Amino acid sequence: xxxxYPINNFGAGEWSPKMQSRxxxxxxxxxxxxxxxxxxxxxxxxxxxxxxxxxxxxxxxTQDAYNALLVAxxxxxxxxxxxxxxxxxxxDIVIITxxxxxxxxxxxxxxxxxxxxxxxxxxxxxxYAQVGDYLFLTxxxxxxKPRVIYYDAFAGQYYIKIFDNVNSRVSAWQANPWGxxxxxxxxxxxxxxAATGTITITASSSYFKNDMIGAYxxxxxxxxxxxxxxxxxFTSSTVMTAVVQKTLPITxxxxxxxxxxxxxxxxxxSNANGWPKTVVAxxxxxxxxxxxxxxxxIWGSRIGNIFNLQEIxxxxxxxxxxxxSGAYLSDNSRPFTLTPNGAQSAKITALSAAKTLNIxxxxxxxxxxxxxxxxxxPVNVSFESSTSFGASAVQPIRVNNFSTFVQGNGYKVRDxxxxxxxxxxxxxxxxxxxxHLFIRSTAADIPNxxxxxxxxxxxxxxIELCRYEARSSFLLVKTRMGRLYYVTLDRDYSVNAWGxxxxxxxxxxxxxxxxxxxxxxxxxxxxxxxxxVKRVFNGTAVVRIERLTRSWEYDNNSATTTHPRLPFPVYxxxxxxxxxxxxxxxxxxxxxxxxxxHLYGEGTVLSVIADGNYVGEITIPVGDTxxxxxxxxxxxxxxxxxxxxxxxxxxxxxxxxxxxxPLGRLKRVNDVAxxxxxxxxxxxxxxxxxxxxxxxxQPSVPMDQPTPYFTGNKLLTFSQGYEGDYSITVVQDKxxxxxxxxxxxxxxxxx
Numbered sequence: 001x002x003x004x005y006p007i008n009n010f011g012a013g014e015w016s017p018k019m020q021s022r023x024x025x026x027x028x029x030x031x032x033x034x035x036x037x038x039x040x041x042x043x044x045x046x047x048x049x050x051x052x053x054x055x056x057x058x059x060x061x062t063q064d065a066y067n068a069l070l071v072a073x074x075x076x077x078x079x080x081x082x083x084x085x086x087x088x089x090x091x092d093i094v095i096i097t098x099x100x101x102x103x104x105x106x107x108x109x110x111x112x113x114x115x116x117x118x119x120x121x122x123x124x125x126x127x128y129a130q131v132g133d134y135l136f137l138t139x140x141x142x143x144x145k146p147r148v149i150y151y152d153a154f155a156g157q158y159y160i161k162i163f164d165n166v167n168s169r170v171s172a173w174q175a176n177p178w179g180x181x182x183x184x185x186x187x188x189x190x191x192x193x194a195a196t197g198t199i200t201i202t203a204s205s206s207y208f209k210n211d212m213i214g215a216y217x218x219x220x221x222x223x224x225x226x227x228x229x230x231x232x233x234f235t236s237s238t239v240m241t242a243v244v245q246k247t248l249p250i251t252x253x254x255x256x257x258x259x260x261x262x263x264x265x266x267x268x269x270s271n272a273n274g275w276p277k278t279v280v281a282x283x284x285x286x287x288x289x290x291x292x293x294x295x296x297x298i299w300g301s302r303i304g305n306i307f308n309l310q311e312i313x314x315x316x317x318x319x320x321x322x323x324x325s326g327a328y329l330s331d332n333s334r335p336f337t338l339t340p341n342g343a344q345s346a347k348i349t350a351l352s353a354a355k356t357l358n359i360x361x362x363x364x365x366x367x368x369x370x371x372x373x374x375x376x377x378p379v380n381v382s383f384e385s386s387t388s389f390g391a392s393a394v395q396p397i398r399v400n401n402f403s404t405f406v407q408g409n410g411y412k413v414r415d416x417x418x419x420x421x422x423x424x425x426x427x428x429x430x431x432x433x434x435x436h437l438f439i440r441s442t443a444a445d446i447p448n449x450x451x452x453x454x455x456x457x458x459x460x461x462x463i464e465l466c467r468y469e470a471r472s473s474f475l476l477v478k479t480r481m482g483r484l485y486y487v488t489l490d491r492d493y494s495v496n497a498w499g500x501x502x503x504x505x506x507x508x509x510x511x512x513x514x515x516x517x518x519x520x521x522x523x524x525x526x527x528x529x530x531x532x533v534k535r536v537f538n539g540t541a542v543v544r545i546e547r548l549t550r551s552w553e554y555d556n557n558s559a560t561t562t563h564p565r566l567p568f569p570v571y572x573x574x575x576x577x578x579x580x581x582x583x584x585x586x587x588x589x590x591x592x593x594x595x596x597x598h599l600y601g602e603g604t605v606l607s608v609i610a611d612g613n614y615v616g617e618i619t620i621p622v623g624d625t626x627x628x629x630x631x632x633x634x635x636x637x638x639x640x641x642x643x644x645x646x647x648x649x650x651x652x653x654x655x656x657x658x659x660x661x662p663l664g665r666l667k668r669v670n671d672v673a674x675x676x677x678x679x680x681x682x683x684x685x686x687x688x689x690x691x692x693x694x695x696x697x698q699p700s701v702p703m704d705q706p707t708p709y710f711t712g713n714k715l716l717t718f719s720q721g722y723e724g725d726y727s728i729t730v731v732q733d734k735x736x737x738x739x740x741x742x743x744x745x746x747x748x749x750x751x
Contacts, residue, residue, distance in 0.1 A: 001749050003655045003667075007728075008675075008742035009044040010035070013487065013497025015651065016436040023654045027494075031433070033727055035499030037646040038740070039551070040488040042472040042495050045677065048646040048738035049501065051570040052531065052546035075100075076534050076541035081123035081464070082523040087133040087151045091526055093545075094135065094149055096123040102149060104158050105545065114160040118144045123521070124463050127350065127395045129281045131306050136163065136281075140349065140393040142274040142292045167307040173216040173228045173245050174310040176267040177299045177337055189253040190219065190264050192229065196244050201229065204253070206237035215270035217242070221262045225249035268294065268337065277393070280351035283375045289359065290348035296339055298348065298359065298368075303333040303375065311335040311378070332370075332377035340366045340383040352396035352403050358416060359383075360391035362408055365416060367425060386416060387427035397465045400473040400489050404430070410461030411438035413477065413487070430475075430487060434498035437485055438462065466522045468529050470550055476501070476529065482518030484531070503546075504573035504644030505535060506605055517574075535574065537601035546574060552678070552737045568612035568637060571735035574600075575641025578629075585634040591620065591627035600627070607643045607735060610635035613706040614735050646732035647688070652725045653745055666722040669747035671715060678709040680736025686720045687729055709737060722750070 012027035014035040022028055038046040081096040085104070093105045094112075101117035104110040118139075125140040135149040146163040164175035189204040201217065212231050220226040227248030233241035254264040269275050274292025276299065281287075284303040290296065302308040311334060346361035357376060359366040365386040370376040390408035397404055402415040413430045431438065438460050460479040468474040468486070477485045484501040503517045520543065521532040529548040534541055552569035581588040591600065600606065602622045608615050610631055618629040618640070631638070653667060674684060674694065685691035694714050697707040728745055732738040 002747070003653070003749055004744065004746050005653050005655045006742060006744040007650050008744075010040045010046045010648070010740075011042075011044055011488070011493070011495040011497050013040055013434060014437075014499050015433050018436070019433055020651060027433075028651060028654075031651045032499075032649055033651060034647050034649040034729075035497070036502055037644055037732075038499060038648045038730075038738075039472070039474065039486060040495070040497035040499060042488060042490045042493055045739055045741040046648050047551045047740075048571070048732045050549035050551045051572045051575055051641060051644070051735070052503065052533075052548050053570060054544050054546050054574050054576055054641075076543050079123050080521040080532050080543070081126050082521040082530060082532060083126070083128050083135065083137075084523050084525040085130065085135050085149065085151075086525075087153075089153050090151055092151075093523060093525055093530060095521075095532075096121070096126055096137075098123060102160060110158055112149060112158040112160045115147070115162045115165060117147070117160065125393060127278045127393075129279045129286065131281045131286055134166070134306070136279045136286055138276055138279045138288070140277040142277045142290070145269075145275050146279065146288070163307075169305060170308045170310075171228075171245060173218075173230070173267070175307050176216055176269050177309040177311060177335065178218055178265040179268040179273075189255045190217065191253045192219065192242075192244075192248050192251050194244075195227070195248040195251055198232075198241065198243050199229065200235070201231070201240055201242050203238045208234060208237050208240045209272055210234040211271040212240065212266075213271065215272060216245070216267040218265040218267075219248050219254045219262075220264065221249040221254070268297075268299070278348060278351050278395075280353045280357070282353040282357050283370075287351060287353075287357065289351045294339070295347035296345050296361070298338050298340070298351070298357075300336045300338070300377070302335050303377075309335045311337055330379060332375060332379045334378060336378035336381075338368075338378070338381060340368065346390070349391050349393045349408070350396050350405060352398070352405065354398060354401075354403060358386070358396070358403055358405075360396060360405055363390045364388045365391065365405075365425070365427065367416075384425070386425035387414075389414060389427055392461070394463055394465060397467050397475075399467050399475045400491070402489070402491070404465060404475060406462045406465065410463075411435070413462065413465070413475070417491075430489070430496055431498070433496070434487075437498060437500070438479065464522060466529065467524050468548075469524075469527055476522055478519055478522050482520060482534070483516070484519045484522065502644060503531075503533060504642035506537075506642060533574070537604060540601070544574065551739075568609070568639075569737060570639060570641075571737065572607055572609065572639060572641030573644050575639050578638040578640050580638075581628065584636040587631045587634050589629055589631065589638050591629075591640060602627075606640040609639040609735055611637055611706065643733065643735055646738060647729065648731075648740055649687075649729040650727050650743060652727050653747075655749070666724055666750040667726045667747060668722045669718045669720070669726060669728070669745045671717045671746050672728060673744040673746070674714045674716070674730070675712070675741040675743075676714060677711050677739035677741050679711070679738045680707055680709050681732065681734045682738050682740075683731045683733065684716060685729055685731075686718070686723065686726060688731065690720050691729070691731055692716065707736075718747075 009030045012031040015031040037049050039049050040046050078098045083094045085092050085094050094102050096102050099119050102112045121139050121144055127138050129136050133150050137147045147160055148163050148166045149160045151158050164172040188207055191202045193199045215231050217229050228246040229242035229244050231240050231242050254262040276288035276291050278289040285300045286306045287298055287300045289298050346363035348361050350360040352358040357368040367384045367386045370380040374380050392406045392408050392410050394406040404415045407414055414427045416425055416427055418425050460481045462477050463480050464478040466476040468476050472488050475487045486499055486501055488495050488497040505517050518534040519531050520534055523530055531546050533546055534543050549570040578589040580586050602620055604620045605617050607617050620627050681696055682694045683691040684694055696710045728743050730740050
C-alpha cells in the first residue's frame with residue numbers, strides 16, 4: 001500500500017530503543033532514533049549546532065570573541081567546576097579545581113587571594129549562590145566552612161574569604177547560627193575563668209570534644225546581657241581554652257537550674273556539627289541547608305544583612321526575660337533556624353528558589369513560603385510537601401521558568417510544577433523517553449582511557465546542569481564520565497526533546513561516542529555556554545576552555561555579511577581564528593603561540609574555513625613552533641579546528657498499512673522531500689552507510705564564491721531497497737549550517 005509520511009516536528013527528541021515501537025503514542029511521529037549535534041528547536045525543526053571557539057573569556061564590551069584566543073593550560077588530572085560570576089564591573093567565570101584555590105578567567109588566569117582553600121574540597125560537590133557582588137560557595141559533604149568570593153573594585157582584586165570573615169558589619173560569631181539552649185533545666189553548666197582575653201571554660205560534666213575547636217559559645221545572664229567566646233584548644237572533655245569575642249557578663253556558672261537566670265548556647269555550625277551543605281539566595285536572604293548534625297534544617301540570614309545569622313531570641317528561650325518579649329517575636333526579617341515538618345526526616349541535598357523556596361532532600365521535595373505573599377521568615381512560614389522522588393546533590397537550575405533538579409538516583413531529571421487542577425505540586429520525569437542516554441551496558445561504552453575516572457559505572461550519573469537560552473530553551477546535562485547532552489524544553493508546545501552533543505576531535509570526528517573528548521565542566525555566562533574540555537594532542541592530555549557558538553541564521557555566508565561577534569559561521573570545534581602572515585588577503589597563515597606552544601601541537605590535522613568556505617584539511621608542520629600553513633587561494637579570514645558530525649535519524653516509518661499498523665512489514669521509500677532552512681550542505685539516506693549528497697550549490701554560482709545557503713524543498717529519489725524497519729537519516733559532515741524543517745517519505749508498504 002502506498003504511503004506519504006510527513007515528519008514535520010522533531011519535538012519528542014531521541015527515544016530509548018525500548019520506546020521505538022510505541023506507534024500508539026501520540027509523540028511517536030515526532031521522535032528520532034538518534035539526534036547527535038542536531039538541536040531540536042521549539043518551532044519543530046532540528047538545527048546543526050554551532051561549533052566551539054577556544055579562547056579566553058573575553059566578555060568586556062571592547063573585546064570580540066575572535067580576537068581573544070588565549071586558552072587555559074590547566075592540569076588534566078584534576079576535576080573542575082565553572083561558576084559564573086557577575087559584579088557591577090566584571091562578568092567572569094570562577095574555576096574551582098581539586099586541591100587548588102579558585103582562579104578567575106577574565107582574559108588571563110587571575111589569582112584569587114585571601115583565606116586558605118581546603119585541599120580536599122571537591123568541585124563536583126560545590127553548590128553556589130550569588131547575592132550582589134558576593135558569590136557564596138558550599139561543599140555538600142558538609143566538611144568545610146562556606147567560602148565567599150567577591151571582586152573589590154577599589155583594589156582591582158578578587159578575594160576569597162571564609163563566610164564569617166567577610167563583612168565588618170557583623171562580628172564573626174554573628175555569622176554563625178546559635179543552637180538550642182544547652183541549659184534549660186539540664187545538669188551541664190559552663191564556668192569561664194575570666195570575662196575577657198584568653199580564658200578556660202570548664203564544663204560540669206563531659207561535654208567538650210577535640211573537633212569543637214573553632215566553635216563559638218554564647219554565655220547569657222539576666223534579661224539581655226550576653227558574651228561570646230571562641231573555643232581554640234582542647235584540654236579534656238570538661239576543659240577547653242577560649243578567646244573572648246564579647247565581654248562575658250559574669251564569671252560564675254551558666255545554666256543548670258530549672259528556671260535559669262543564666263544560660264548558654266553553642267554555634268550550630270562547627271567542625272563537630274558540620275558546616276552547611278547547600279546555599280541559595282531568596283527574598284533578600286542567604287539561606288543554607290543541612291549540616292551533619294542537623295541534615296534536615298535550613299538557616300536564613302537577616303533580610304538586608306546577608307552575613308548576620310544570629311537569631312534573637314533563640315528557639316528555646318521562652319520565659320527568659322527580655323529575650324522572649326518585645327519586638328523580637330514579631331520581627332520576621334530576623335535570621336531563622338527552621339526544620340520542615342515533613343512526614344519523615346530527610347537529608348537536604350540542594351536548595352532552589354523562585355516564587356517559593358524549594359527544599360530538595362534525599363527522600364522528597366518540600367516547598368516553603370510565607371503566607372499571603374509576605375516574605376518567608378521565623379514568624380511567617382509554611383511548609384508544603386511537594387513530590388516524593390528525592391534529589392541528588394546536584395545544583396538545581398531554572399529552565400523556561402521551571403525548577404529542574406536531578407533525582408536521587410542520578411540519572412533522571414525532573415522539574416517541579418504546580419498543578420492547579422489537583423491543587424498540588426507535581427514532578428515530571430524529563431528523561432523518561434531517553435533513559436538510555438544515562439545507562440551503559442558494555443565496557444565499550446566507556447570514554448577513552450585518558451579519562452581519569454575509568455572505573456566502570458553501570459549508570460553514567462548526572463553531576464551538572466546548565467541552562468542555555470538561545471533561540472530555544474535548552475537544558476545541558478553533563479555526566480560523570482564527561483559526556484554532554486541537551487534537552488529542548490517547552491511545556492506550552494509539548495517539546496521535551498533529548499539529543500547528544502559530541503565534540504569534534506582529530507580522530508574520525510569523535511564518532512562513535514566512545515572516542516569523544518571529555519567534558520570536565522560547563523556553565524552559562526551572559527547567555528553564552530562555556531565548556532572545559534580535556535583533549536589529547538600528540539599523546540598529551542590538555543584542558544581547554546571552549547565557547548559554544550550560536551547556529552548561523554543569516555541570509556548567506558559571504559564574507560561581507562556582518563555579525564556582531566564573528567566574521568562568518570563557526571562549525572568547527574576547538575577552533576581559533578588564524579593569524580595572517582603579512583596583509584590579508586593572503587595565502588600564508590599561522591595558528592600562533594599559546595603558553596609556550598601552539599594550541600594544537602605539531603603534526604595535528606585541522607580543518608580550515610576560509611572566508612566562509614570549507615577548503616579542506618591542513619597539517620601543522622613538525623618543528624615549526626609558529627604553526628604556519630599555506631592555503632591554495634588567498635583569504636581574508638581563516639578559521640581552523642575539528643569537524644564534528646551531525647546525525648538525525650527518524651523513528652521507523654510505520655504507516656501505509658491497509659489493516660492496522662504495518663509493524664515489521666517490508667517497506668520501500670521511493671522518494672523523499674526534505675524542507676531545509678538556510679543550509680550549506682547535507683547528506684541523506686536510509687542509514688549512515690547509505691547516504692547521498694543533497695546538491696546545494698548551483699552551477700550559476702562563481703567558483704571563487706562560497707555556496708549560498710539554501711532555503712526550500714529538495715526532492716530526492718531513493719533506490720535503497722526494502723527494509724522491515726525503515727528510517728530516514730540526514731547527516732552533516734562538513735562545517736556548514738544545516739536546518740531540517742521536515743522530512744516527507746513517499747513509498748509503499750508490503751501489506
